Amino acid sequence: MNGWLEPKYVGWLAHGFEMTLLLSACVIVSATLLGVALAMARNARNGFVTRIAALYVLVFRNSPLLVQLLFWYFGAATLLPQSWMEWLNTPHTLSLSTFTLAWPPFEFVAGWIGLTCYATTFVGEEFRAGMRGVKDGQYLAAAALGLAPFGTFRYVILPQAIRIATPPLAGQYMNIVKNSSLTMAIGLAELSYTSRQVDTETFKTFQAFGAATVLYIATIAAIEVGLILWKRRSAHAWQRGNA
Amino acid sequence: MSAIDWLPTLRYLLLGTFPNGPLGGAALTLVMSIVSTLLSALIGLAGGVALSMTRGAAHLVLTAVVGFFRAIPVLMLIFWTFFLMPMLLHIDVPGLATVVCALALIGGAYLSHSVQAGIAAVRAGQEQAALSLGLTRWQALRYVLLPQAVRIMTPSFVNQWVSLIKDTSLAYIVGVPEFTFLANQVNNRLMVYPVQIFLFVGLVYLLLCSVLQFFATRLLGGAQRRNKPDAQPHITRFSHVQSADS
Amino acid sequence: MKIRFAGAVIMGLMLAVSSAAHADRLDDIKKAGVLRVATFDSNPPFGFVDPKNNQIVGLDVDYARAVADKLGVKLEIQPTNPANRIAFLKSGKVDLVFANFTITDERKKEVDFSTPYFASGTQFIAKKGVLKTPQQLNSLRVGADKGTTNEQQVRAQFPGATIVAYDDTPFAFAALRTGNVQAITQDGPKLVALLANVPDKANYEISPFTISNDYEGVGVPKGETRLLNVVDDTLKGLEANGTAGKIYDQWFGPSSRAPLPRLFKIGDPQKS
Numbered sequence: 001m002n003g004w005l006e007p008k009y010v011g012w013l014a015h016g017f018e019m020t021l022l023l024s025a026c027v028i029v030s031a032t033l034l035g036v037a038l039a040m041a042r043n044a045r046n047g048f049v050t051r052i053a054a055l056y057v058l059v060f061r062n063s064p065l066l067v068q069l070l071f072w073y074f075g076a077a078t079l080l081p082q083s084w085m086e087w088l089n090t091p092h093t094l095s096l097s098t099f100t101l102a103w104p105p106f107e108f109v110a111g112w113i114g115l116t117c118y119a120t121t122f123v124g125e126e127f128r129a130g131m132r133g134v135k136d137g138q139y140l141a142a143a144a145l146g147l148a149p150f151g152t153f154r155y156v157i158l159p160q161a162i163r164i165a166t167p168p169l170a171g172q173y174m175n176i177v178k179n180s181s182l183t184m185a186i187g188l189a190e191l192s193y194t195s196r197q198v199d200t201e202t203f204k205t206f207q208a209f210g211a212a213t214v215l216y217i218a219t220i221a222a223i224e225v226g227l228i229l230w231k232r233r234s235a236h237a238w239q240r241g242n243a
Numbered sequence: 244m245s246a247i248d249w250l251p252t253l254r255y256l257l258l259g260t261f262p263n264g265p266l267g268g269a270a271l272t273l274v275m276s277i278v279s280t281l282l283s284a285l286i287g288l289a290g291g292v293a294l295s296m297t298r299g300a301a302h303l304v305l306t307a308v309v310g311f312f313r314a315i316p317v318l319m320l321i322f323w324t325f326f327l328m329p330m331l332l333h334i335d336v337p338g339l340a341t342v343v344c345a346l347a348l349i350g351g352a353y354l355s356h357s358v359q360a361g362i363a364a365v366r367a368g369q370e371q372a373a374l375s376l377g378l379t380r381w382q383a384l385r386y387v388l389l390p391q392a393v394r395i396m397t398p399s400f401v402n403q404w405v406s407l408i409k410d411t412s413l414a415y416i417v418g419v420p421e422f423t424f425l426a427n428q429v430n431n432r433l434m435v436y437p438v439q440i441f442l443f444v445g446l447v448y449l450l451l452c453s454v455l456q457f458f459a460t461r462l463l464g465g466a467q468r469r470n471k472p473d474a475q476p477h478i479t480r481f482s483h484v485q486s487a488d489s
Numbered sequence: 490m491k492i493r494f495a496g497a498v499i500m501g502l503m504l505a506v507s508s509a510a511h512a513d514r515l516d517d518i519k520k521a522g523v524l525r526v527a528t529f530d531s532n533p534p535f536g537f538v539d540p541k542n543n544q545i546v547g548l549d550v551d552y553a554r555a556v557a558d559k560l561g562v563k564l565e566i567q568p569t570n571p572a573n574r575i576a577f578l579k580s581g582k583v584d585l586v587f588a589n590f591t592i593t594d595e596r597k598k599e600v601d602f603s604t605p606y607f608a609s610g611t612q613f614i615a616k617k618g619v620l621k622t623p624q625q626l627n628s629l630r631v632g633a634d635k636g637t638t639n640e641q642q643v644r645a646q647f648p649g650a651t652i653v654a655y656d657d658t659p660f661a662f663a664a665l666r667t668g669n670v671q672a673i674t675q676d677g678p679k680l681v682a683l684l685a686n687v688p689d690k691a692n693y694e695i696s697p698f699t700i701s702n703d704y705e706g707v708g709v710p711k712g713e714t715r716l717l718n719v720v721d722d723t724l725k726g727l728e729a730n731g732t733a734g735k736i737y738d739q740w741f742g743p744s745s746r747a748p749l750p751r752l753f754k755i756g757d758p759q760k761s
Contacts, residue, residue: 062405062452063445064412067423071441074430074660077667078437085668105630106669107653178316185416187632187653187664192318197654200572200636203579203599205326213319220314255543263544329580338567338582416656418573428538428568431531431659435688 005207009198013208016194017215023108023190024177024219027115031176032169034116035123042128053124061121066182068118073110073186111183115176122172130165131157163234170227174220181216191215256425267420269447275339275421276408279346283407284400286351291358291392292384295366312352317410320345325417342414349410350403357399361392401459405452412448422447514713515560518584523563526553527583527708530568531659533682534740534747535589548740549587552606552707555732556585556723570657572635575600578708585720586708589676591638601713602706603720606733608753609676610699611639614665614684620672620696626650632661632670639674642701658683665693672696676703678741678749685747704759728755 005013041053060068077085104112134157142152184193195212199205259267266274294305312320324341365388373383412423426444430437518524528549529536536547545566557564567583574590577583578600592602613620613631620629627649633640635654644652653670655661661673662683675683677699684690707724709717727733733755741749 058453059445059449062409062456063448064409064423066412066415067441067444067448070427071438071445073669074663074667075438075441077669082668105651105653174314178314181316181318182413184318185656187655187660187669189653192316192322193654196322196572196635199326200575201595201641203575203595205330209319209322209327213315213323216316216319217311217314251543252540260543263542326576326580329582334581336580336582418567418569418577420568424568428530431657432538432540434659434663434686437663 005198005202005204005211009202009208010211012194012198013191013211013215016189016191016212019108019188019190020177020180020215021219023111023115023180023183023188024173026112027119027176027180028173030112030116031119031123031172034120035127038120038124039127039131042124043131057121057124060117065114065118065179066185069111069114069182069186072114073107077106077110105188107183107186107188110186111180111188115179115183118179119172119176122175123169126165126168126172127161129168130161130163133164134160166230167227170223174223177219177223178216252429256422256429259420259425265420268425269422269451271339271420272408272411272422273451275343275346275411275414275419276404279343279350279407279411280400280404282343282347283350283354283403286347287354287358287403288389290351290355291362292389294355294359295362296380296384309352309355312349313356315349317345317349318413318416320349321413321417324348338414338417338419342411342417342419346407346410350407354399354403357396358392361396361399362388364395365391397459401456404459405456408452408455409448513715514584514710515715515719518560518562518716521562523565524553524557524560524585525565525567525583526550526557527567527569527574527577527586527588528553529570529588529657531570531657532589532679533686534745535679535682536568536587548607548736549589551736551739552724552727553585553587555727556707556720559723559726560719570634571637572656574636574708578710581710584710584716588708589679589705590708591676591703592706593638599711601709601711601717603709603717604724604755605704605706605753605759606724606755607678607705608757608759609678609703609705611642611674611701611703612677612680612699613672613674613696614662614680614693615672615696616665616692617694623647623698623700626672629671630669632664632673634658634661634675637675638701638703639676643674646700662687676705678747681749682741682747704753724755 038053038056041049042057044050044053138156138160139152142156147155180190181192183190184196187193191212195208198208202208255268257269259265259271261267261270290305290309294302294309297305321342324345325338328341328344329336362384369387369391370380370383373387374380378386411421414421415424415427418424423444426440430440433440528545528547530538530545532547534547535549536545538544539546545568550566553566554564567577569577569583569586569588571588574586574588575596578586586600589607590596590602592605596602613626620626623646626643626647630651630653631643631647633643633652633654634657640652640654643650653661653664655664658673658675658679661670661675664670665673666689673680677695680695684693684695687693707720709720724733727736734751737751739745741747741751
């Protein structure tokens, strides 16, 4: 082994890790919101809506994420009109009072969209399983209290469904972090991409990939720890009668 | 591209340069996923049994190893097995074998977890009953616990198989000529049909996975339904909410 | 338990086998009867897939075949992109790399190079009228290939440029076409050939400047001197009996799709 990496390359790896975290966080937020919507769509009363939702799940779950990302980046980009593409590719900034938001590069946007579409199917299925896990008696009890269907859903079913779904949901969030590594194929400079760059320039394969692996595992472990803490906290809440 | 032109391209995408060269394309994808599935099933069974039967330090180490393989992204593991395994072991490992190895290890880790869960699900009463009949722990495992556990976990195995078919597309990154790789080659040559090509690729994978899932569920679904307890009576006002076993 | 024990046994066996099996690469090639070479599969005319028979053909492939013929073995081609070349060579999956492999001092520490057989400079393609002077690069998004010297040179000389690296040149060009990047960089001859094969070539142009002078050679595993000598002898012999010129004419000659005058012959002195 020929020594540790120079600071310049450690900096590259750090930037890549930042990008991975940022992308994962964005995808987690969007996939969760859309996943709830998808789960509701699959349980909807309207037959057409359920069929569309089922088709969505079928298409996006049974094709590889890599192919989906390549489609969004290379394929979909050719379908958009030229002026849209130019707007998407020029840097824009939005100045808020305390900080400026910069429009991310197109790779990030394409990666975000691709990952969200893919992850939404799995997150939606977890929410659906969570909703199924709520006993039928709850619906009756809510009706007996005079709640309308939407109120039932919002105050009685959804909180319990989320609680049931949270452990497998954490597993899906971990999958999102791992799947972010595939965006290297569309040029997004996240952790796997930068570790490969460092490897091709310094030839220190073991150090470059080793550092990247440790960072990924640390992130996954952090989510796992978060889950354990949440479990403990919610167990206490049950005991105190605050659930 | 005229109709006559795309037929040899289609054949190339589905079979690679076979028989004038190694097998490639969709055929290679299928072969890789079958081999990885079988290997990961073996590793998963062995790992799950090991996780259930060990205690103390050995159990902790095993849990850590399984946890490692479940936490690492598939792409990173493919890099490791592809770039470093041959350098460390000084033998020439063909690219195909390294990818199959990586996929089998990760699949095996997930399946170990499932097998352990399956054994734990049937364990309590069944193990004690078996032991009280005079079977040893290993005999109880082999004749009583495992058959029931495997039956519970077959959906897990099927899901893993579908996952593996999709993960074979990652072999593209390391130059194995499977379906995604050849599709990219063709796209690079033609340059102006990315939408059509990637839609076609997605469709083929969709077909492969859906057909597999459909047949596997049909084959195993009968057994599953027979084993489940009776469902709760439907409540008419909320009948649009599907009950647990639909 | 079972896995750990079996794993330990397998590792032990492999280590035992590996220490015994480290012979000379040239002997291994002759014994196996096969020369494994990594070439491009999406970079005409150096290495690309011929749509008629779906085999990989090109300038690099012809040179590789000459080496295989000299050794009296079969040629087996492993398609690669710029990012995977060195990995294939170092992990022993191929014996030689014939993939427009630029000679640099850092790379010399990891692999051996043959005498150069091609010369080129780093150039750029952009939409017509966009890129006229090198200084403009500092404000543009530039597409490059992962693992190439072009990428490193642009990063070193134009720190203001945003570099987006793709797995291979056609991807970078697709990004150029959709507007994700404003220019792409590669060796001049590759860009000439790329443009010649593109359906909408009228919209693009190669910018009239280069930013480097590079030489490409064959990648040989480090320390395999006998193999290196065979490759060098083959290349020099090809130049001496005119075959090198003929191969060049087939892919870059006046009647080819991307004519380019031949400025460098094998064995010419290198300007640094």
